[in-house]
Amino acid sequence: MTWLRAFVEVVRSGLMIEETRLEPLLALRTATGVAFVVGLTLWLISPAYAASAALGAYSAGGATFQRTWRPRKVIALGAGAGLAFSTFVGYLAAGRLVTFLPLLAVWSFAAGMAWAVGSTAGIVAATTVGSMLVTITLPTSVGLALEHAGVIALGGVTQAVLILLFPIRRWGAHRDALADALAAVADYARRLKHDPTAPFDPEPLTRARDAAGVTPSQARTRPPVLHGPRGLAERIRPVVATLADPHVGAPAEGPGRDRARELLDATAEILDAAARSIRRGTPVETRPASTDVLRVDEEHEVLEGPARQTAERLVELLDEALEIAGSGGGTRGKAPAPPGSAGARFLVRPTMIRLVPVVVGAVQRELRHDSPVFRHAVRLAAVVTLGYVIATRLPLGHGYWAPIASVMVMRPDFHQTYARAVARFAGTLAGVALATGMVWALGPDARVFGALAVVSAGLSYTLVRTGYAYSQCFTAAYVVFLLGMGGQAWEQTVPERVALTLLGGVLAMLAYVVFPAWETPRLAGRLADWLAANGRYAAAVLRSYAEPSQKHRADMRRTLLASREARATWQEAYDQARQEPVRPRGLTSREAEEAQEALKGFGRAAMLMESHVPRADGRVFPEAERFAEALETDTAKAAVDVREHRVPDCGHVEEALHAWDDTAAANRSPVVRRAAELQKRALEDLATAVSRTPLERDIGSALEERRMQATAAAEGDGSGTAHRGE
Known part of the structure; x- marks a missing residue:
């Protein structure tokens, strides 16, 4: 792929609305947490403290939207603690560049290496870098720095308390992962009816296994229905594949093949019903005709030999699936055995304390020159430090916006970094323009700006899984309203934010060119x-x-x-x-x-x-x-x-x-x-x-590149023709 075509794809994906499930109730709950801490600190203390509280509540709330199997309240507390700690440590070194720049570089490198643990850890760690850059400008003494850190941590605590008091679809992500695994096997059985060698993507099974890992405290409260169906999906998959194979299962034609198709169709319907039951927590519902198909008649069964054995095994597994899902997917029934007792069997997920050696081991494995995570950490440390130095030398205020833009768009891979950089700049431009017009029209009023900031945060949460550019539009508006709440004139902040966001995005994109990690x-x-x-x-x-x-x-x-x-x-x-x-x-x-x-x-x-x-x-x-x-x-x-x-x-x-x-x-x-x-x-x-020779490979590569360029040109001509036709 050429650079031009790659950039076109980046722009298209960065500005595209993703068709993903919205979670408005979660967004409402998280925005309520932001509203609570902002309103409380604005009423009791001052707009400056309200800005710190808003940062902690907003970032901790955003962390809970990441895809992770740990409880959301734990993520909120961890994010709040990390933000508070980075704020205080940053203030201690913020007096002089000779002390702050090394700390910023080391902290950014550590945040980049956090991707060795997973995307959630990497994203949360990146927000702590942003917190360090912003809030060191607020306090004026060590005591005030501690107070601001405490207020930031309060935002994380508030989000965790709201999650505890108002749970929304508890164990919902785990139910979805298990239901997706069963639905994937159901779809596989349905495709095997028409194509006995149809492929199967095990990714839903892998995700379901990740979701099955629980801490000892989670194991005590996990619904019983989340225990067994994953293993059934694992066992059913090879059985349906064998039944459909004409060489070792049902014959290619005749009554045996018709019988196999009936069994595969019943398998698909029963597994889909079990998936719906687990996802919604309702009783399983299947048609009597589907369960009738599962009856293997000893006298009139047309399948013979290994095919008959496979059919009998499939019937046993489906009966077991119906029995497990028959409880309705609720939490009633026998509770799981407590940890440490005989017969307790579950995939153990380490607690936050026991996670420390796991994190250390994961980071050590990535400390090598060819590791994408290591290269990302090096790029992040260099770009954040360089961006901060350049921005502070420019005749603009709020120089921290440039490195914040860099740290929030940079990812270990090329496509995400470029797509997020384009989307962030476009979203920031639109959000700043929208918020600026409202600030200009409403005039200085801290309470009004605080309310608008909360509304912007809620909209950003709502759209966080729809498209990064649209979420960033409301995030930018949120920041402008916070600055207005703090008494800063919009004409001093808006142009600076646009210019510095562009600078940060350009630095992030150039860093990948200079020090790439190509796959x-x-x-x-x-x-x-x-x-x-x-x-x-x-x-x-x-x-x-x-x-x-x-x-x-x-x-x-x-x-x-x-x-x-x-x-x-x-x-x-x-x-x-x-x-x-x-x-x-x-x-x-x-x-x-x-x-x-x-x-x-x-x-x-x-x-x-x-x-x-x-x-x-x-x-x-x-x-x-x-x-x-x-x-x-x-x-x-x-x-x-x-x-x-x-x-x-x-x-x-x-x-x-x-x-x-x-x-x-x-x-x-x-x-x-x-x-x-x-x-x-x-x-x-x-x-x-x-087995192709190097010469054949080079020729093939050149031909592929020409073919892709021709295809792109044809698509462009077709698009242009369509537009002219309109």
Whole structure:
């Protein structure tokens, strides 16, 4: 993608309204918290303290809108404490540039490294940098700095108390994640009716597993319905895939295929009903016709052999799903076992105190030159420091606006940074113009400006998940009203804010050009990691055939999760690389797409094998061990070859497959034989996808670039024609 096309895409995405779910009740509650602290401090103390209180309440409230599985009140308290601490520490060093600049650089670097923990930590940490830059201009002594820090912390406490007193859809995010997982499997079953080899994206299952992690205190109050359905979705997915496969499941045509379609249709309807029940907390409702389909008639059942076993297993799992969701998704029923008791089983999420070593470990893993998080932290520290120095040397007041604009738009990846920079400037320009007109028309009145600031905050919260530019419009208005409440003339603040916001955005965009963290050159490594993880997962499944045991089942689950994580990492890198203005190195877009499809097929084959893993007392297949060794060896070696741009070879897999074919039929499972052949074919497809010579790769890259430019030109002509037609 060229720079021009990348910038056009950035502008389009930055100004686009995202079709996401609005949460007006949450916005109203959070804006109420801002109104409370602003009104209280304005009435009891002064407009300057009200500005500090508004900053704490607004930032802490904004943090609660981030996507996280921790309780919102904990996020609000943590954000308020971080804002208060950064304000006080910043004031202690704010007297001279020689002390403040090093502190600002170190603090900004630490805020950038917070992305190693997750996006929520990174965004909240960025707000503390903004707090340090703004509020050090307010107090005049250490005692007053402590008072301002306390008032800021009060904003976080107020938001937490409101969340506690007025809970809105408690456990709602967790319910949505679990319901989305069930709905994804339902959609998969529905697509398998028409395409027996349809792909499945495990991302909803991964998100549901993330949501299932709870702290000991959360485990005591989690609704019982959130315990079991996630595991059912995990087990149903390979079963429906096996049933639909014409080689190991229902026949391709005839009554058996019709019966399989009936079962898949009933599966989709039942899982959708369970998803609705969990999402809404209402009793599960299904049509009697769907449950009638699940009755397996011993005499008249048309499915035979492995297909019949798969159908019986599917019926068992669906009955279990109906039983779990039958409580209506409410909180009634048996409470979960308390932590530490026998039989207590849940994914443990560390408490805030025990999170410290986890954070330290995550940061240490990212302290390397090629880490996108490390590079983001370096860029953030350099841009914030440089922006502050430049802005303070300009004949403008409020120089902190430039580094604040930078810190709030910068992200570890190119596209988000540029999109947010464009959107922030556009939103700021519109918001400042809107608020300025109102300030000019209404005249100086602290109470009126305070009320308008609260309204602007509420609108910003409402639109925070609709589009960044629109949210920033009301955020800019919010700041202008706060400054007006503090007695600052609008003609002294508005032009400065526009100019300095533009400066901060430009610095953020230039920083990515000077010190980038492109994902395009890393694609081969991400693909190799996914290939190796897939090989370990498939080998673990095969070893469960050779020796069914609890240990091998645990290995199978562990390697499956590692494979999903590697796939998610690849997908994120691939999506980012497609938006970067960088010429492909190592893998062209076509090669990456073909290799991705090959590895999806490889993973599907392992999933087919997983659906028929024998139980501890079932029949074993000793020869599966040899094939597992060959598969793990070849995929590990192929991963090295892909990383070093060599053509991978799967000779050991082919030899092991032939050797297995030569053994007695009793030592072969039809499911494993089918899956093994699919895996061999997937490895061959992968080798074909990445086997082009450097010259062929350069030619292909140039042709792709020309094709994309031609497509863009055609789209532009079509758009122009449409406009002329109008």
